[in-house]
Amino acid sequence: MCVNHKKGTLLMTTIHQDMLADLFEKLVTQFIKENLESIMKAEIKSFMENEQEKPNSRNGYYQRSLQTKFGTIEDLRVPRDRNSEFQTHVFEPYQRRDGWLEEAVIQMYKAGMGTRDVARFIESMFGSHYSPTTVSNITATVLEDIQQWQSRPLQKRYAVLYLGGLYVKLRRSRVSGEVVYFAMGIDEDGHRQILGFYVGGQESANGWRDVLKDLYKRGAQEVLLGVFDGLPGLDDAFREVYPKADVQHCIVHKVRSTFPKIRVQDKTEFLDDLKTVYHALDHELALAAFDTFKDKWGKKYPKEIQSWEEQLDTLLTFYxxxxxxxxxxxxxxPIERMNKEFRKRLKPMNSLTNIDAVEKIIYLDIMDYNERYANRVTTGFGQPGVKEKLVQMFEERYPTTATSVE
Structure with missing residues (x-):
């Protein structure tokens, strides 16, 4: 009997909660309905008072429904005039939703759901039929934002410019991997933002040259340091656009490319010795550590040591x-971690149908990324004296020309 009593109590509690939820939804939608109708009454009153060109008058109301994120408003009374010229600003003609569902579609698409998955989800949850084409058309509104964002002016100065590529599966006549070029900048204050992205083809120095020229054209004309991997020709492309900037090759990339060539029994010791080079306290000590490293491992791994020696200047620029x-x-x-986030988002999509699809996904993710980091100061840049030193370096390389006033 006790068990049945508990089950009955639980059932009654559930029913009670459902009734409260229904009541709350009805109260909210009724409140919204009354306020929307009040707004529309004020709108048509103002419209009629300003109507001067030809005779007109009110013509009662018509009723319609409107889906909102708080529930469906039934029998919404919309005022009308005899000349059928009045249009409320509360919603567009023939609009049946207040925009929240379309925004939800964009957010689901951004999260990695395909257009068919989004369409099925919308229909199962809300009873609204959205075809994959409709979903694609909704997300296409983002393309205009992308064009504006890609052409927006940039700051003049960036202390650091990171360059990195991410391959995505893109369907043209067949599915193939194509690169998305990313440029990320840190300004004098240490704020990190993605400055631009560019889709298409295989990663190349010529592709990066076009990216860098675009950044320069949009205003990013003074850069202290470019950080990227050792892609052949990229150094020259970077220096062509930013001849006064330094180049820092990514040490992590270099270590990763070297490590597979070292025998298993040597890996730990080799790496520990290598760390003494780029963990040295200053540039002079780093060079001395490399000489020791070279003497120890040069005969056993001559090609690997030679490769490090040839790149040593650009690997130790950070000093x-x-x-x-x-x-x-x-x-x-920093840009590798960002790429990892994007790769995770893109994983549910086996391939993307066209460049527009790639750009929509990447752009929406970038907006999230830039918003998250907009007010964060990159580690170290907020330390005392750092900004002053960077400003000094800018002034030395890009001296401000004083204008005389007569």
């Missing part, structure tokens, strides 16, 4: 900069 920001600039990890 020119304040030590507080070393961890932020000796590797391209």
């Amino acid at each position: 020119k900069y304040p030590p507080q920001i070393k961890n932020a600039i000796y590797t391209s990890n």
Whole structure:
């Protein structure tokens, strides 16, 4: 009997909660309905008072429904005039939703759901039939935003410019991997933002040259340091656009490319010795550590040591900069971590149907990323003296020309 009593109590509690939820929804939708109708009454009153060109008058109301995120409003009374010229600003003609569902479609698409998945979900949850084409058309509104964002003016100065690529599966005549070029900048104050992205083809120095020229054209004309991997030709492309900037090759990329070539029994010791080079306290000590490293491993791994020696200048550039920001600039990890986030978002989609689909997904993710980091200061950049040192470096490389006033 006790068990049955508990089950009965639980059932009654559930029913009671459902009734409260229904009551709350009805109260909210009724409140919204009354306020919308009041707004529309004020609108038509103002419209009629300003109507001067030809005779007109009110013509009662018509009723319609409107879906909102709080529930469906039934029998909404919309005023009308005899000349059928009045249009409320509360919603567009023939609009049956207040825009929240379309926004939800965009958010689901951004989260990695395909157009067919979104369409099925909308229909199962809300009873609204959205075809994959309709979903695609809704998300296409983002394309206009992308064009504006891609052409927006940039700041003049960036202390650091990170470059990195991400391959996505893109369907043209067949599915193939194509690169998305990303440029990320850190300004003098240490704020990190994605400056632009560019889709298409295979990663190349020529592709990066076009990216860099676009950044320069949009205003990013003074850069101290470019951080990227050792893609052939990229150094020259970067220096062509930013001849006064330094180049820092990503040490993490270099270590990763070297590691597979080292025998298993040597890996730990080899890496520990290598760390003494880029963990040295200053540039001079780093060079001395490399000489020791070379003497120890040069005969056993001559090609690997030679490769490091040839790139040593660009691998140790970070020593020119304040030590507080070393961890932020000796590797391209910031842009790599971002790419990892994007790759995770894109994973549910086996392939994307066209460049527009790629751009929509990437752009929506970038908006989230830039918003998250808009007010964050990158590690080390907020330390005392760092900004002053960076400003000094800017002034030395890009001196401000004083204008005389007569």
